[in-house]
Amino acid sequence: MRKPAPASFEVMEDAELFTFLLSHFPNKNRDNIKTLLRDKQILVDGAVVTQYNHPLHAGQQVEVSPHKISGERDFHGISIIYEDRDIIVIDKHAGMLSMSDGKERHQTAYGMLSRHVKTEDAGNKIFIVHRLDRETSGVMMFAKSEKVQRLLQESWRDTVTERTYLAITEGIVEKDEGVIRSYLKESKALIVYSSQDPLHGELAVTRYQVLKRKGDFTMLKINLETGQKNQIRVHMKDIGHPILGDKKYGSTIDPIGRVALHAWVLAFIHPVTGEKLRFETPMPRKFMRLF
Numbered sequence: 134m135r136k137p138a139p140a141s142f143e144v145m146e147d148a149e150l151f152t153f154l155l156s157h158f159p160n161k162n163r164d165n166i167k168t169l170l171r172d173k174q175i176l177v178d179g180a181v182v183t184q185y186n187h188p189l190h191a192g193q194q195v196e197v198s199p200h201k202i203s204g205e206r207d208f209h210g211i212s213i214i215y216e217d218r219d220i221i222v223i224d225k226h227a228g229m230l231s232m233s234d235g236k237e238r239h240q241t242a243y244g245m246l247s248r249h250v251k252t253e254d255a256g257n258k259i260f261i262v263h264r265l266d267r268e269t270s271g272v273m274m275f276a277k278s279e280k281v282q283r284l285l286q287e288s289w290r291d292t293v294t295e296r297t298y299l300a301i302t303e304g305i306v307e308k309d310e311g312v313i314r315s316y317l318k319e320s321k322a323l324i325v326y327s328s329q330d331p332l333h334g335e336l337a338v339t340r341y342q343v344l345k346r347k348g349d350f351t352m353l354k355i356n357l358e359t360g361q362k363n364q365i366r367v368h369m370k371d372i373g374h375p376i377l378g379d380k381k382y383g384s385t386i387d388p389i390g391r392v393a394l395h396a397w398v399l400a401f402i403h404p405v406t407g408e409k410l411r412f413e414t415p416m417p418r419k420f421m422r423l424f
Contacts, residue, residue: 144193150175151185153195174198180217184412187215208245214412219281219405220274221246221259224414227270227391232261246275262286263360268379271298271396272414276404284404289360295400295411298355298365299344301393301420302374303384306351310342313368317361324381325363327371337361339368347424350377354397365394389419 142157154166154175161169166185173181176196177189189195210229215222225231225242232243243261250257259275260282276282285292315327318334328334338358345352351374355365366382369375375383377393384392400411 140197140199142195144189144191144195146191148189149185150177150182150187150189150195153189154197157195158197169197178217180215183214186411186413188409188411190408208249210240211242211245213246213249214272214414215410219277219403221250221277222272222274222399222410222412225265225270225273225396227268227417230267231264231273234267242273243275250277263289265396266363266366266392266394268392269394269396270391270414270417272399272412273396274399274401281404285401288404291402292404293399293401294409295398296357296360296396297398298357299395299397299416299420300341300353300355300365300369301377301423302351302353302369303377303386304349304351304374305346306341306343306353306372306374308343310340311372313337313339313341313371315368315371317364317367319362325361325367327367335359335361337364337368339365345424350423352420352424366392388423391419393420395420 144153151166155163158166169175170183170185173183174197175182176198177187178193210226212224213221214224223242223246230241232241243259246259250259257277259277260279262274262276262282262285265271265273276285315329315337316331316334317325317327317337319325336359340356340358342354343351344354357364363382366376366379370382378384378387378389379392395417396414397416398411398413403410
């Protein structure tokens with residue numbers, strides 16, 4: 134019995150993936166389309182895409198596979214949301230290490246993805262581009278070659294067009310928006326300290342905007358202009374509103390059983406193709422329960 138061939142469509146003009154699919158499948162509703170994306174049946178130029186708002190450009194090819202892709206792309210602690218021959222983009226869950234800390238080597242995002250790429254070719258490798266703290270969830274990117282890793286790291290400030298976080302802090306942040314600037318330096322005890330002296334650390338700039346206030350909590354949208362270690366966590370402590378659950382930087386309560394920091398959006402220019410990509414991860418349900 135012949136297997137049904139995937140439906141294939143050429144993109145004629147720029148559009149978002151979800152809108153494109155709805156227009157080409159008038160007999161399917163929004164939930165049907167979401168199911169196709171969830172089951173990894175949508176491919177753009179041969180790469181699986183699960184983001185509904187993935188940008189499409191004229192000349193690209195969109196395929197709809199009649200079959201679900203096997204569950205090897207789902208792991209305990211991470212979910213692959215985009216992969217092509219050069220990069221892998223994941224949603225890292227809270228509690229999962231980005232890479233080995235010297236004690237844990239296998240149950241890390243790096244270790245899982247290394248095993249994943251070797252299923253195709255034993256010689257394949259992945260390379261760290263940036264890190265998320267163990268306690269932080271959200272979108273994270275890896276390179277699949279040293280060349281791509283170097284391209285991304287050397288042009289990070291120009292390549293990354295948006296890096297947005299969600300945080301829930303203790304207390305009510307009075308100002309609707311603000312900018313925090315300081316110089317950060319890590320101690321031998323691995324605690325990052327903030328100073329206004331440029332001779333005592335690396336410049337860190339954090340912009341924040343209040344999204345919600347309720348009771349004794351504030352939900353913030355945070356954008357990074359720099360990417361220093363523990364930057365958001367230290368800067369929230371600096372303004373007197375530590376992130377919930379972050380005992381390391383001054384939090385005294387932990388109502389959701391985790392540090393309430395989530396890497397929400399990562400947008401960047403593809404280092405090889407030049408395509409503009411944007412990935413937005415869902416807001417953790419535990420965050421919403423507080424509001």
